[in-house]
Amino acid sequence: MPLTGKRGIRTTDIILTLVMLLITLLCLLPLINVVSLSFSGKSAAASGAVTLFPVDFTFYSYEYMFKDSRFFDAFGVSVKRVLLGGAINFVLTIMMAYPLARERQEFRGRDIYMWVIVFTMMFTGGLIPWYMVVKSLHLTDTIWALVLPTAVPIFNVILLMNFFRGLPKEINESAKMDGAGPWRTLITIAVPLAMPAIATVTLFSIVSHWNAFFDGLILMNKQHNIPLQTYIQQLVVAPSITSSTRPEDLINFSQRTFNAAKIVVTMLPILIIYPFLQRYFVHGITLGSVKE
Amino acid sequence: MKKTLSILIVCALMVLTACSGNNGNANNSSNNTGGNNSAGGTTEPADPYAPMSETVTISIGKEAAVDPKLPSGSTIEDNELTRYFADKLNVKYTNEWEATGDSYMQKVGLTLSTGDIPDVMVVDKQQLVQLVNADLIEDLTSTYENFVSPALKAAYDSTDGYSLASSTFDGKLMAFPNVSPGADAQNMLWIRQDWLDELQLEAPQTMDDIINVTKTFMDKKGSVGLLGNQVIVNIGTSVFGFDSIFSAYNAYPQLWTEDASGNAVYGSIQPEVKDALAKIRGWVQEGVIDKEFAVKKNEQVNELVVSGKAGIFFGPWWLPFGMLADSVAQDSKAEWVSYLSPLSQEGKMNTHMASPTTRYLVVKKGFKHPEAVLKTLNMQFDADQLQGEGIVEKDGYNWMNMPFSLLLSNYDDKEKKAKLVQDVIDGKANADTLQGEAKQIYNSYLKDKENPKKDLAAWSQRHAFLTGALPLIQDDKINRKVGIYYDQTDTMRTKWANLRKLEDETFLKIIMGNEPVESFDSFVDKWKSQGGDQITKEIAEAAK
Numbered sequence: 001m002p003l004t005g006k007r008g009i010r011t012t013d014i015i016l017t018l019v020m021l022l023i024t025l026l027c028l029l030p031l032i033n034v035v036s037l038s039f040s041g042k043s044a045a046a047s048g049a050v051t052l053f054p055v056d057f058t059f060y061s062y063e064y065m066f067k068d069s070r071f072f073d074a075f076g077v078s079v080k081r082v083l084l085g086g087a088i089n090f091v092l093t094i095m096m097a098y099p100l101a102r103e104r105q106e107f108r109g110r111d112i113y114m115w116v117i118v119f120t121m122m123f124t125g126g127l128i129p130w131y132m133v134v135k136s137l138h139l140t141d142t143i144w145a146l147v148l149p150t151a152v153p154i155f156n157v158i159l160l161m162n163f164f165r166g167l168p169k170e171i172n173e174s175a176k177m178d179g180a181g182p183w184r185t186l187i188t189i190a191v192p193l194a195m196p197a198i199a200t201v202t203l204f205s206i207v208s209h210w211n212a213f214f215d216g217l218i219l220m221n222k223q224h225n226i227p228l229q230t231y232i233q234q235l236v237v238a239p240s241i242t243s244s245t246r247p248e249d250l251i252n253f254s255q256r257t258f259n260a261a262k263i264v265v266t267m268l269p270i271l272i273i274y275p276f277l278q279r280y281f282v283h284g285i286t287l288g289s290v291k292e
Numbered sequence: 293m294k295k296t297l298s299i300l301i302v303c304a305l306m307v308l309t310a311c312s313g314n315n316g317n318a319n320n321s322s323n324n325t326g327g328n329n330s331a332g333g334t335t336e337p338a339d340p341y342a343p344m345s346e347t348v349t350i351s352i353g354k355e356a357a358v359d360p361k362l363p364s365g366s367t368i369e370d371n372e373l374t375r376y377f378a379d380k381l382n383v384k385y386t387n388e389w390e391a392t393g394d395s396y397m398q399k400v401g402l403t404l405s406t407g408d409i410p411d412v413m414v415v416d417k418q419q420l421v422q423l424v425n426a427d428l429i430e431d432l433t434s435t436y437e438n439f440v441s442p443a444l445k446a447a448y449d450s451t452d453g454y455s456l457a458s459s460t461f462d463g464k465l466m467a468f469p470n471v472s473p474g475a476d477a478q479n480m481l482w483i484r485q486d487w488l489d490e491l492q493l494e495a496p497q498t499m500d501d502i503i504n505v506t507k508t509f510m511d512k513k514g515s516v517g518l519l520g521n522q523v524i525v526n527i528g529t530s531v532f533g534f535d536s537i538f539s540a541y542n543a544y545p546q547l548w549t550e551d552a553s554g555n556a557v558y559g560s561i562q563p564e565v566k567d568a569l570a571k572i573r574g575w576v577q578e579g580v581i582d583k584e585f586a587v588k589k590n591e592q593v594n595e596l597v598v599s600g601k602a603g604i605f606f607g608p609w610w611l612p613f614g615m616l617a618d619s620v621a622q623d624s625k626a627e628w629v630s631y632l633s634p635l636s637q638e639g640k641m642n643t644h645m646a647s648p649t650t651r652y653l654v655v656k657k658g659f660k661h662p663e664a665v666l667k668t669l670n671m672q673f674d675a676d677q678l679q680g681e682g683i684v685e686k687d688g689y690n691w692m693n694m695p696f697s698l699l700l701s702n703y704d705d706k707e708k709k710a711k712l713v714q715d716v717i718d719g720k721a722n723a724d725t726l727q728g729e730a731k732q733i734y735n736s737y738l739k740d741k742e743n744p745k746k747d748l749a750a751w752s753q754r755h756a757f758l759t760g761a762l763p764l765i766q767d768d769k770i771n772r773k774v775g776i777y778y779d780q781t782d783t784m785r786t787k788w789a790n791l792r793k794l795e796d797e798t799f800l801k802i803i804m805g806n807e808p809v810e811s812f813d814s815f816v817d818k819w820k821s822q823g824g825d826q827i828t829k830e831i832a833e834a835a836k
Binding site for chain 1 (some may be wrong): 360408595600616622
């Protein structure tokens with residue numbers, strides 16, 4: 001009996017491994033295809049000959065891209081946005097989550113704030129009011145238009161708040177007894193303890209800043225101010241045949257190799273950051289999700 | 293908890309009222325500016341190219357090119373082309389905002405809803421109507437009469453007055469329309485001439501010939517059948533579309549035409565369409581047309597052409613610029629030739645024509661110098677005819693890098709240029725007579741003649757014009773069906789999407805054999821009762 005039981009486990013193991021392998025491949029193959037497209041010759045790509053390995057190996061797409069000044073403008077905007085927006089998110093998320101994690105007796109209006117915050121998660125003002133607010137604050141065409149409207153990521157605040165609530169109250173009390181004010185408690189005790197959760201939400205905000213394209217599309221008036229993802233979006237979204245009457249647009253269909261190269265370069269920064277923050281990732285989310 | 297909720301509701305109401313208040317302000321201010329619309333043009337001398345006496349600043353809602361080909365040092369707002377125009381006309385062009393492609397139209401929509409429009413922008417017909425109704429744009433009638441250049445006027449006249457008429461409201465010209473080349477909508481038969489020669493076949497003339505050649509290609513060359521893609525018919529650009537098959541049977545789906553007694557009728561519900569559908573259905577069943585055509589995207593069909601698996605399809609003149617060049621790069625033996633085919637029973641190739649005008653350049657109400665805008669357009673037309681020759685040096689030429697992104701060309705631009713070059717090649721004219729684009733084509737011809745298929749850019753240009761566009765000059769062999777109406781009527785705005793869906797689905801089901809050909813009749817009835825009749829009436833009214 002134990003023998004068959006063991007064998008049973010082994011077969012499920014094999015099946016599971018195979019399924020997981022399959023899923024991994026499903027995720028990986030499109031990436032590999034894009035990478036090999038970016039190193040392939042233009043006409044080979046257009047003939048559909050490129051699958052997993054580059055055909056007519058060439059660096060031409062990358063050379064062409066690095067000649068395009070707009071690409072670097074856009075890259076710069078994106079880097080600026082991630083650094084500035086990430087920092088603002090980081091500070092505001094912590095400063096918002098910490099007080100909200102206090103008991104109701106300590107922070108009287110806590111529930112009202114909570115309601116207001118959750119309300120903004122459910123309802124938005126809509127595209128045009130949003131645009132008009134940003135415009136009348138004279139933020140359009142500045143980096144602030146990209147970082148201020150998303151300065152407080154509510155989801156992250158709630159995640160972090162739950163994590164803070166999960167910290168033992170005794171730590172707070174003893175800190176208080178030793179004479180630490182709220183600021184000191186936050187900076188020297190709560191934040192270091194919450195590092196996994198903070199790393200997680202920071203990763204969230206970095207990725208979302210890096211990936212956002214729509215606000216750049218609407219709020220940036222000059223092409224040299226658009227972030228990288230907006231730039232890529234303009235290139236990659238193929239004009240539908242019915243909406244376009246200009247042959248030039250349709251000819252761009254055969255620029256698959258350039259587009260692939262751009263996608264690769266855009267992916268790189270996140271690919272590089274991810275492994276460093278990943279170890280906090282799973283840990284952080286599950287810890288924060290448990291309520292008191 | 294109730295208390296907090298009520299506070300929230302109050303907050304929400306405050307936000308809402310703030311918005312509507314703002315809207316009111318926007319309207320007021322636009323009315324105010326509407327008051328002082330003196331036409332400042334009358335004091336200027338009526339020279340279509342004279343510089344402005346004082347520097348005029350024009351703020352533009354600019355559609356930028358996706359790939360403007362600008363080196364560092366040049367931007368969309370400030371490049372060799374814009375600097376040239378600014379110098380010559382004493383005008384300062386500033387881009388209030390820039391966007392590309394679809395997002396440009398989104399941005400125009402946003403601008404309209406906030407009421408804060410730039411001096412000049414390019415809109416579509418629906419937005420134009422909105423702007424006219426809201427009285428936000430300038431009447432350009434006198435500006436056009438006084439300042440249009442002869443060349444630009446000729447271009448507008450080349451559409452038989454259609455372009456200007458579609459921008460005219462109550463006798464007033466409210467916008468400068470675009471003119472796109474008519475060649476774009478006329479599909480021809482593209483075929484691998486090297487395969488024809490190898491198999492010793494005649495160039496196909498009728499639809500039956502085409503089917504026979506396709507079958508031979510499939511048998512002997514192992515190619516796929518006649519290509520098609522998701523879009524069965526599209527007036528405008530229709531690569532791989534079946535438009536040509538329909539028109540060979542005198543059917544013009546999607547085109548609003550007149551019947552024999554002069555009534556407005558919709559092309560897709562005519563009995564000829566039924567016959568054509570039955571034919572196509574038969575070929576799909578036979579396998580001459582690939583059954584999977586309905587799920588294939590353009591890109592996937594392109595692959596078939598480039599990889600040498602297809603040798604016959606319908607498409608417009610400019611294809612050598614795109615995938616055909618890739619095809620030649622893959623296989624230098626590939627010899628693509630276009631024919632005026634299929635011929636109808638009268639021995640002519642039938643084709644629908646697209647609207648030459650889909651975009652409109654509008655000038656904000658109260659803008660003092662509309663003539664500066666028209667002078668810019670005068671010069672833009674000339675610069676585009678010369679393809680930027682003598683203006684751009686370091687920057688690559690792209691017409692969208694000029695101040696206004698409005699495509700202006702002669703309606704018969706492409707075939708005319710091709711003919712000019714062919715005359716030189718045939719020794720009927722002197723090479724010195726060629727200018728601008730025609731000269732470029734001639735140079736490409738010479739280059740490609742010396743080293744065939746080595747320089748693909750030269751090959752593309754030579755081939756697009758001298759193989760693709762040149763046949764279109766034979767007016768006696770082409771029967772061009774021009775629509776009587778290309779815009780949207782009021783009822784269309786609410787009902788057209790559904791009618792169009794009904795049409796597309798019915799056509800597809802019939803072609804794929806899922807429904808009998810007779811279901812076409814019930815489609816016609818449904819179409820009429822679901823708003824089609826009403827729309828027909830409106831169009832008869834509008835087209836008068």
